[in-house]
Amino acid sequence: MASHILLVIASFLAIISALATASDPSPLQDFCVADPSSSVRINGLPCMDPKLVNANRFLFRGLHVPTNTSNPLGFGANSVRIPGLNTLGIALARGDFAPRGVAPLHTHPRATEIATVLEGSLLVGFVTSNPENRFISKVVQKGDVFVFPKGLIHFLYNVGDSPASVIVSFSSQDPGFIVVADLFGTNPSIPNDILAKAFQVDESIIRQLRP
Known part of the structure; x- marks a missing residue:
């Protein structure tokens, strides 16, 4: 009985793992x-x-x-x-x-x-x-x-x-495409102080990087 329970649990975990790693839905x-x-x-x-x-x-x-x-x-x-x-x-x-x-x-x-x-x-x-x-x-x-x-x-x-x-x-x-540099040109803009902390630079650098 214990082995059957373990088998069911293992199967359940395998299904959950497959769902978690799946990409686009199957047709x-x-x-x-x-x-x-x-x-x-x-x-x-x-x-x-x-x-x-x-x-x-x-x-x-x-x-x-x-x-x-x-x-x-x-x-x-x-x-x-x-x-x-x-x-x-x-x-x-x-x-x-x-x-x-x-x-x-x-x-x-x-x-x-x-x-x-x-x-x-x-x-x-x-x-x-x-x-x-x-x-x-x-x-x-x-x-x-x-x-x-x-x-x-x-x-x-x-x-x-x-x-x-x-x-x-x-x-x-539809893989999506996000360029890291585009963080400096979002609409609306990400606040300068957030970007400065994220990239560990002074806010003046962020202002220079703005398009």
Whole structure:
């Protein structure tokens, strides 16, 4: 009897653990092609009538085309939008980097990210919460794959003398994108004294960092 009770408890804990670590909900149908024309708003987009769906709803062309990096960051990204990905819990993007270009410190609150290097050399890294504030980084080359755990602050930086590019995939159809520097430009503004305490600097520094 005791062994049966332990088995039930273990099963219950396993289920709770799975629920706690799950990302987007699993679909209850073969597919749910997004219908952007619908006025209904749910957690994800409503489904098209499956009888009206064709192969083009699962297709994206142009991932081979570099994105624009002629900006102060030297970084450009193209988020692949495929209606057929709706409710499937994944997303895809291409990122391009000019020499010394950077995808600055940011986080995806709803997704783990996997980056596959197409060209170039990139310094990549993230900061852990457990153990606290450990910095894990690596220079990755063409053909390498690097994982950024869900929700952790991370970056990608082109350390080479030629353009670099990556394909990134996410474990959510809407991973979210929060840039650390955007804390200085929120609307409405976060009070200067809070930011000063958070970054352990004088308020005058915060005022200089405001856009």
